[in-house]
Amino acid sequence: MTETHTWSYDGTELAWLQAALERPGQRxxxxxxxxxxxxxxxxxxxFHRFDASDGSGRTRSWRERAEAAGRPFHAEMSHGPLLQDADGPDADVRWLADxxxxxxxxxxxxxxxxxxxxxxxxxxxxxxxxxxxxxxxxxxxxxxxxxxxxxxxxxxxxxxxxxxxxxxxxxxxxxxxxxxxxxxxxxxxxxxxxxxxxxxxxxxxxxxxxxxxxxxxxxxxxxxxxxxxxxx
Structure with a gap:
């Protein structure tokens, strides 16, 4: 017989926090x-800083990447438009964050x-x-x-x-x-x-x-x- 385990927060230090979070779908x-x-x-x-993928060790903030991409910097922004410059010297460089x-x-x-x-x-x-x-x-x-x-x-x-x-x-x-x-x-x-x-x-x-x-x-x-x- 296969034994199943139910993941539970009861009795753990995380119980209070999980109980206080909103459930997905409420908004x-x-x-x-x-x-x-x-x-x-x-x-x-x-924000987690961006690192250049070319091994140069360069880092960039989200604001810097947004300015380079001509995008507005705001609280709900996505990383997608900031990964790569459309042109310029870094056009072939991808910028990655953990x-x-x-x-x-x-x-x-x-x-x-x-x-x-x-x-x-x-x-x-x-x-x-x-x-x-x-x-x-x-x-x-x-x-x-x-x-x-x-x-x-x-x-x-x-x-x-x-x-x-x-x-x-x-x-x-x-x-x-x-x-x-x-x-x-x-x-x-x-x-x-x-x-x-x-x-x-x-x-x-x-x-x-x-x-x-x-x-x-x-x-x-x-x-x-x-x-x-x-x-x-």
């Missing part, structure tokens, strides 16, 4: 509320900003889809300090029996402090991270030169079809 398209719980003073979209996690510089700057309002309290780093795909019986959550952010990937790799450098393990998918005063979500299928936080934390993030972010709302769409301004 048109997919929205921020499906990624970050409601009730925060501010919501932000944090899905599922921000680049290292953005990630560390985000942790630095949040640390200024979080203090020394513990932070929880959670893996949901990764844990499910690699056979864990329930979501994997590591309780640490904000300094433990970068070590969460080898943690989940060890838990599911994979090499710490396995390229498909990114994340964490969710992280939040013990007092739940903010939540960061890096969905495996998205090129931006979404944050719910206080107005104070949002101001710090928006002012940080190491982070490219725009204010959003729980109703801001995150799916590719949302970018009406760049679909023309």
């Amino acid at each position: 048109e398209g997919h929205v921020v509320g499906e990624l970050v719980p409601g009730g925060f003073d501010a919501y932000l979209r944090v 899905s599922g996690q921000p680049d290292v510089g953005t990630r560390r700057a985000l942790a630095r900003c949040l640390g200024r309002v979080t203090g020394e309290q513990p932070v929880l780093f959670a893996y949901d889809l990764a844990a499910l795909l690699w056979g864990a019986p329930e979501p994997l959550v590591r309780r640490s300090s904000l300094a433990g952010l970068d070590s969460s990937r080898p943690f989940v790799a060890a838990e599911v029996g994979l090499d710490a450098e396995y390229e498909e393990i990114t994340g964490p998918e969710f992280w939040w402090p013990e007092d739940r005063s903010w939540v960061v979500t890096s969905d495996y299928d998205l090129l931006s991270t979404y944050v719910g936080c206080s107005a104070e934390a949002a101001a710090l993030i928006l002012a940080d030169d190491g982070i490219e972010a725009l204010p959003v709302t729980p109703g801001t769409r995150v799916d590719l079809a949302a970018d009406d301004a760049n679909s023309r």
